[in-house]
Amino acid sequence: MKNYIKADEWNIIEEGFDPHLNKISESIFSLGNGRMGQRANFEETYTGETLPGNYVAGVYYPDKTRVGWWKNGYPEYFAKVLNAANWVGIEVKIDDEVLDLATADVSDFKRVLNMHAGILERTFTAKLKSGKIVKVKAIRFCSIADDEVGVISYSITPLNFGGKLTLMPFIDGDVKNQDSNYDEKFWDMVADEITGTEAYIKLRTKKTEFEVCTGSNIKLYKNNEKLNINPEAVRKEKFVGQTFSLDVKAKEEITLIKIVANLSSENYPKDELLKKTKSVIAKTTSKGFDVLLKEQTEAWATKWEESDIIIEGDVSAQQAIRFNIFQLFQTYTGKDDRLNIGPKGFTGEKYGGSTYWDTEAYCVPFYLATAPQEVSKNLLIYRYKQLGKAIENAAKLGFKDGAALYPMVTMNGEECHNEWEITFEEIHRNGAIAFAIYNYIRYTGDESYLSDFGLEVLIGIARFWKQRVNWSSDKQKYVMLGVTGPNEYENNVNNNWYTNLLATWCMRYATEAAEIVQNQSPEKSASLLKSLNFDAKEFADWADIIEKMYYPEDTETGIFLQQDGYLDKEQTLVKDLPASERPINQKWSWDRILRSPFIKQADVLQGLYFFEEDYDLETIRRNFDFYEPRTVHESSLSPCVHSILAAKLNDEARAYEFYLRTARLDLDDYNNDTEDGLHITSMAGTWMSVVEGFAGMRVRDGKLQFNPFLPTQWKSFSFTIGFRGVTLKVTITENGINIKNNNDVDVEVAIKNQFYKLKGNAEIEVNNAELV
Incomplete structure (x- = not known):
């Protein structure tokens, strides 16, 4: 665990430059606006260890999967959000020396992420090998007032010399993803243009043929006085820029303002992309840096009015919760129902930037309470629009008659995960999508969503569950074989309690939803059911499964068993694990993990969290006290569920303990994995821990209910x-x-x-x- 971020209520502060922490900081200080995002890579040259990252929402590449391609029904590709053109770059030369923080002697380094205004500021002093010393101040933001625009103010002051300063702002499209197979590059050049202080590059992805046009306008100032310098155009392969050369004296401040636009063919016709990018550049350039900064500050102030959590008496906790909220809003704004939330957002490439069940299970509650209703509704419509693909996914695995299996990992609705135990077996994701519909309606009261969108999805999901179970003559019950629950440290198990529970709940809710739509609009109901070739006998089939489903349970202890045979495992507890053997996913073989009792994340407890109204406190307590000591929490999604349940059980100490594990997960690099991106979807769990945990907020019978407690660490x-x-x-x-x-x-x-x-x-x- 790292502890180098300074405590501050509204700012994330790093003082001093440590190259070993640089990739972690690149994640932590990332910027985004829901349409694009940028890791906190330096503007100037940096030859040290770095993970470049610039991402444009909705643009992806179907990278060929390396495993499983020969299995029937297996995905042919793993979708990846692409590292797009680097728009932040500014090469700096002092006489003939390149400013490079990997080789310079760096002092007075400070990086500040102002979360209230959405601005990243970095300052440092660098002594080059020649002995020349420069002072630099860089300000950057991705505008949420205009989500196609990024802005940089880069100021450099020579402290102990006069000489020639050369600045080369550029846009570099010759990039690749860190995890691309065989170091393949995914962009082809389409066109470029350099005219005076403006530069444009238009790139096209291979296979998917998305096009992105990136343009920039440069202004130069000396001691706040505008300079008129004719730059020299620079062209390389998939690279455009301009060179500005000028003579400077000691203590003269040179400021370069770089205004950038990223436009995608997802939003504009390809043949108009360049023209539209020029229009955006002209509009934003006419506003100027100060106006754009003011718009950014005002837009973020509005967001904080709607969503801020204020903690008195604990600066570290205050900083952490605001950081989590800030990153969630940087990732998703709800303006476009074609977009969703990747586990790493715009902060890294892990998980491909794709959509998982995290959105429905963890993010929907946050946006329901902190954003206009349309925002969470668009998250549901995203899945509605991909229902056809979900039916195709199920058909590839042998399901029929409109059964829908939503993907574990997707960009366009197709399954693209490349691990068999996830692709074929972690089918509980279907239930999370159905639960999100229920959760949305429970919170908003918008039952019209069922007739407009929701019922069709619920029927497709219920049809899948009906075909996925089978009748056990031995048990005289319906069972579900060969699944993986949320706890991915168990694969190919029979009768995962959580999955079985979700299956019957989905069929019950689909039945209830059909009744609601029938009562709302009989004609619409009849038309929809006819279009789905729905036979009323399906209700009876679902009811039979609901009544006769098997749930593994140890009757002596009253524990819901995670799956059949769980108690056959040697029941070692986490407290007995030597610290040297943790995390087990990095220290143990997969075979050893699968044979152990250890749980990656809440599984049975996830079900008790979703459906807590169906269980008394003593039942929840028994299962919590049994499973929590066996859970290693090596999923970022796990601690928040435990925190909420502990709060419900009035176990205030453990509720706060689990809150801390999720709140500063990335700021303190708790699991030594922040360098490849932040855990965006688990950040919603941090918010849930406070609002649903400590405040005990629930919706019951259309009304808000609270059952609060105050952590002793807070005023x-x-x-x-x-x-x-x-x-x-x-x-x-x-x-x-x-x-x-x-x-x-x-x-x-x-x-x-x-x-x-x-x-x-x-x-x-x-x-x-x-x-x-």
Whole structure:
């Protein structure tokens, strides 16, 4: 675990330059705006260890999978979000020396990510081998006010010399992904253009033929006075830039303003891309750096008004929760229902930048409460639009009659994961998608979603489960064989409790949804069911499976067994594992892991989290106390579920312990894996740990309910949520809870099962003594 980020409520601060930490910092200080993202690579040359990363949403490449291609039904490719053209580059030469932080003597290095404004600032002093010393200040942001635009202000001041300064801002499209097979490069050149201070490059991906045009405009200033220098054009393979040369004196500050646009053929006709990019550059250049910065600051201020969590008395925790919220909004803004959330967002290449079940299970709750309703709705519509592909995916595995299996990993709806135990067996992802529909409607009350989109998806998923189970004559029950649950340290097991539970719940909810649509609009219901060739007998088939499904359980202890035979394993506990053997996914063979009792992430407990209303506290406690000591939490998605359940059980110490594990996972590089990107989807789990865990927020019967506690390490915490047309500010102190209604609509809320009428633009305060 690292601990080099300075504690600050609104800023992520790194002081001093350590090359061994550079790739970690490149992840932590990443920027994005939902349409594009950029790792915190340096503008100037850096020949040290680095992971370059610039990503454009929705643009991917179907890289040939290296394994499993010969198995029937196996994906032919692994989709990857591509490392796109590097737009931040500025080569700096002092006389004939290149400024390179890998070879220079660097001092006074400081990097600050201002989360309130969405701005990255970096300052340092560098002494070159010649003895010349320069001071640099760089400011960068990806605009969320205009999500096709990135902006850089790069200032350099010679401190102890005068001489020739040469700046070469460039756009480099000759890039590749770190994990590309055989170091293949995925971009082909289409066109380029350099005119004075503007440069453009248009690239096309191989196979998928996405096109991206990147353009830039450069302005140069000396001591804040604009310079008019005719640059020299620079062209290389898939590379455009300009060279600006000028004589400088000691203490003269030269500032280069670089305004960049990234436009994709996902949003514009290919033959208009260059023209449209020029238009964006002209528009943003006319605004200038100061106006663009003001727009960025104001846009982020609005986001924080809607979503901030304020923690009093713990600066480290305050910094962590804001960092998690900040990165979530940098990754996804909900403007485009073709886009989704990759586990690494725009901060790295691991997991291909593709969509997993993480979105539905972890991210949807965050966006439901902190963003306009349309944002979370678009996450659901993304899956609705890919229903046809989900049916094709199921058909490849032998399913029929409209059965739908959503992919474990996807960009366009096709399955593209390259591990058999995931591709074929981790089918619980289907249930997470159905649960997200239920969760959305439970939170928003928008039942019209079922008739417009949701029922069709739910029927496809229920049809899959019906065909996936089989009747066991021995058990006289329906069983499900050969699956992998959320705990990926078990493969090819029979009757994973969580998966079996999800299967029957999905069929039950699909039945209920059909009844709702029938009651809402009989004509629409009849038309939809006819288009799906739906036979009413399917309801009876689902009901039979629901009634007769087998769930593994140890009747003596009352423990729901993760799968058949789990208790045959030697029941060693995590506390008995030597620290030298952890993490086991890096220290043990896969064979040894599979034979062990150790759990990668919440499995049975994931089901108890989803469906906690169906179980009494004692049942949840028994299973929590059994499984938590066996869980190594080597998935970033695991601690938040444990934190929420521990809070429900009034186990405040463990609730806070698990919160800490998820809150600063990346800031402290807890699992030694931050260098390849941040854990974006688990960041939503951090928010859940506070709001659903410590505040105990739930939706029951269309009303918000709270069951709060204050961690002893904090003086208070507060958060803002949107719910069915109202915005509530919730504050929890050692004395009790205060809820303020910021709208003129009355709302009823429950606090520890006592209901209160909260009038519009009013507030209520309930002391702990009143809740005993």
